[in-house]
Amino acid sequence: MSLRDLSVVMGVIMIIIMLVIPLPPFLLSILILINISLALIVILVTMNINEALDFSIFPSLLLLLTLFRLGLNVSTTRSILANGEAGGVIDTFGTFVTGNSALVGFVIFAILVIIQFLVITKGAERVSEVAARFTLDAMPGKQMSIDADLNAGLISEQxxxxxxxxxxxxxxxxxxxxGASKFVKGDAIAGIIIVLINILFGLIIGMTQMEMSFGEAIDTYMRLTVGDxxxxxxxxxxxxxxxxxTVTRAASDGNLGTDVTEQLLRYPKLLYIAAATIFCLGFTPIPFLLTAFIAAILAYGGWALSRTDEEEDISVEDEEEKKVSANMQSQDNVVELINMDPIEFEFGYALIPLADTSQGGDLLDRIVMIRRQLAIELGIVIPTVRIRDNIQLNPNEYRLNIKGNEVAKGELLLDHYLAMSPGMDDDTVEGIDTQEPAFGLPAKWINEETKEDAELFGYTVVDPPSVVSTHITEVIKRHAHELLGRQETKQxxxxxxxxxxxxVEEVTPEPLAVGDVQKVLAKLLRENVSIKNLPIIFETLAxxxxxxxDTELLAEYARQALSVQITKQFAQGSDSIKVVTVSGKVEKVVAEHIQQTEHGSYLALDPEMQQAIVQSVAKEAEQLSLQSEMPIVLCSPAVRMYMKQLLERFLPQVSVLSYNELEPNVEVQSVGVVNVT
Structure with missing residues (x-):
């Protein structure tokens, strides 16, 4: 136990001793001065804190000081009633206040007690009660605000x-x-009761046991009681x-003294008004010289403060100019220009209502939900999306940039709805022909009056904010692997x-570096495989x-370990899955043209064979699309990676799976075969 801890423990033990054992007057004087010193330190600390939590120990300290003071009251009362004295400090205070009249001293003491009990203590108790209630009521809103900032990427988890x-x-x-303020109130009541006990029983003891006259007893015990x-x-x-x-202190950048002087004297011109008012009082029976002197002080204070404010404004402007000049000349200013936001969403001026909350725009809230949704689906934290208007774009145009490169764009008509076709041409619904930006489906921009008719004809009708939210979601999904760098992987x-x-220790930093893990995870994301189940992926890497x-090969092993997840993703709740299988002839051709190098393996097919395979896959995938099925190619694990490399450039929408990535309980229905002649 440290010396500080020991001192607090000894202090509590001393308080208990004071309640039981009589103390000599000189020791009481020392303890009384310590009590006054502690009270001064406490009030000085409270005046210099910026917010209440800077003095969080105050409630507990308040109880200890109250107990210490009550212990002193018991000890001094025992000494006054038993010996007719309580030390030089109490005697000096009593003599100084009472003077030649014990009654006057008692009245002054009574006024002091009334001020403390009815004004300060009662007010502090009420403020403490209200502050506690308001703080508890505000907790849910503050928690929601923190969650919103965290989801928006404005603050970190820490x-x-x-x-x-x-x-x-x-x-x-x-x-x-x-709760502690109730102790303060009880202490004030106890102080009043102890004073009455000292006076009443002091008179009785002085007149009966010490054979004093009534006047002597009043003089002695009233003086000691008032001093105590x-x-x-x-x-x-x-x-x-x-x-x-403490309980009325609002959080600020300065202490109480700074805040009072800055805010009370913030408007120097008001001191002139106060000076004029005091000066006018001099024409009443109040002494003119006194009012003129006070008015002159106030006027001079207003003039001095006005000059100080002007000088501060000039110095602030000079400092700002110097900073701007230094920033323009600094090399760091140039370096800041190359900073790039991971994701940028830009829009024309006609689309400003989308992001303006004062006009009912909820784009910011939607992006927060998109980041939450993608974190759940993909298992990565999407960076904050930077939203801003761009006058270089057409009024209704928007675009999405990832790492400075444009990856998607579109147009919105805020006063229209997007109606997506049910799959058949229908000219009865009039509108502006367009394409749904996320999936490229044929659609029309229709007005409010046509909305109900379009829904009756089977059109899927969505509002512009939903259109752009869906587009942003799908684009980020397709480019999620670009957003996962080494820093994000480290997190x-x-x-x-x-x-x-x-x-984690078995995987990194040996045998795989963070960069190797990043390549495996990016490979999975590139093919729209969620990496949320990191433990299984790391088990495979271990x-x-x-x-x-070979990170390409490790990604294939990870895919096979995620077979349950991949099966669920592509079967979509069904017991069967329709696929296009790869013929043995094609697989043999692919396997024979795999080239092994020290940097990995790649497929080295002649262009004619590549074109033949791609055309065969495209034909079969088109048939699946006509049946509203996902285009899936199924092949053996040995060639899956190379088939995906071959098809990725020409048919990115086609998913390539291996037999090891599908669970045995799912029925595989082959609706076509990839073959070459």
């Missing part, structure tokens, strides 16, 4: 955790202050004031390490990473 802890501490603090009351009530008054300051690894430390460092 910052969100810190803010949640601060909210919890605020609730605990104000709840504790609400003052040395206990002055610290109590300071502590009560500190309580009120995923750290997140996994918190729950699976041994698994098993096969020691055998090969």
């Amino acid at each position: 910052q969100a955790k810190h803010r949640r802890e601060k909210i919890a501490k605020e609730a605990d603090f104000y709840g504790a202050m609400d 009351g003052l040395v206990s009530q002055i610290p109590a008054l300071l502590i009560s004031t500190a309580t009120g300051i 995923l690894i750290e997140h996994l390490k918190a729950s699976h430390p041994i698994l 098993d096969f990473g020691k055998m090969t460092n």
Whole structure:
């Protein structure tokens, strides 16, 4: 136990001793001065904190100081009633206040007690109660605000955790202050009762046991009682004031003194009005010289503050000009220009209502939901989407950039709805012909009056915000592998390490570096395979990473380990899946033309054979699309990777699976065969 901890423990033991064992007067004087010193320190600390939580120990300290003060009251009462004295401090306070009249001293003491009990203590108790109630009521809203900032990418997980802890501490603090203020009120009541006991029983003891006259008893015990009351009530008054300051303190950048002087003297011209008013009072029976002197001080203060503000404004402008000049000349200013946002959404001026919350726009909220949705589906944290208007675009045009490159664009008509065709041409619904931007389906822009008719004819009708949200979602899905860099991969690894430390240690940094893991995960995302199940992926990397460092091959092993997930993804809840199989002849041709190099393997087919395979796959995929089925090619595990490499450039929408990636309980229906003549 440290010396500080020991001192607090000894202090509590001393308080208990004071309640039981009589203390000599000189020791009481020392303890009284310590009590006054502690009260001064507390009120000075409360005046210099920026927010209440900077003095979070105050509720507990308040209880200890109250107990200490009550212990002193018991000890001094025992000494006054038993010996007719209580030390030099109490005697000096009593003599100084009472002077030649014990009654006057008692009246002054009574006024002091009334001020503390009815004004400061009662007010601090009420403020503590209200602050505790409002803090608890505001907790849900503050928590939702933190979640919204976290989802929007404005703060990190660590910052969100810190803010949640601060909210919890605020609730605990104000709840504790609400309870502790009741002790302050009880202490004030106890002080009044102890004073009455000292006076009443002091008179009785002085006249009966010490054979004093009534006048001597009044003079002795009234003086000691008033002195005792003052040395206990002055610290109590300071502590009560500190309580009120703490619970009424709003968070700011400065302490109480700074805030009071800055805000009270913020408007120097008002001092002139106050000076003129005081000066006019000099024409009443109030002494003219006195009012003129006060008015002159106020006027001079207003003039001095006005000059100070002007000088500060000039210095601030000079500093800003210097900073701008330095930034323009600084090399860092040029470096900042090359910073690039991972995802940018730009739109023309006619689409500003989409993002303007004052006009009912909810695009920001939709993007927050998109990031949450993609985190759940893909298993990665999508970076913050930077939204801004661009006057270089057409009024109704928008575009999406990923790492500075345009990857998608479209047009919206905010006063229309997008009606997607049910699959048959129907001229009865009039509108502006267009294409649905996310999937390229034929559609029409229709107005409000045509909306109900379009729905009756089977059209799928959506509003413009939903159109652009869907487009953004699909584009980010297709480019998710570009958004996963080494830094993002490192964050995923750290997140996994918190729950699976041994698994992570077996994979990285040996035998696989972070860059190797990133390539495997990006390969999975490139083919729209979620990496949310990181433990299974890392189990596979731990098993096969020691055998090969070929990231393409490791990604194939990971796909096979995720067979349950892949089967569920492509079967879509059905017990069967329709596919186009690859003939043995094509598989043999592909297998024979795989070239092995020290940097990996690749497919080296002649152009004519490549074209023949691609045309065969395109023909079969078209047949599946006509049946509203996903175009899926099924082949053996040995050639799946190379078939995907071959088809990716020409038929990116075609998914290529291997037999090992499908669960045995799913029925595979072959509706076509990829073959070449």
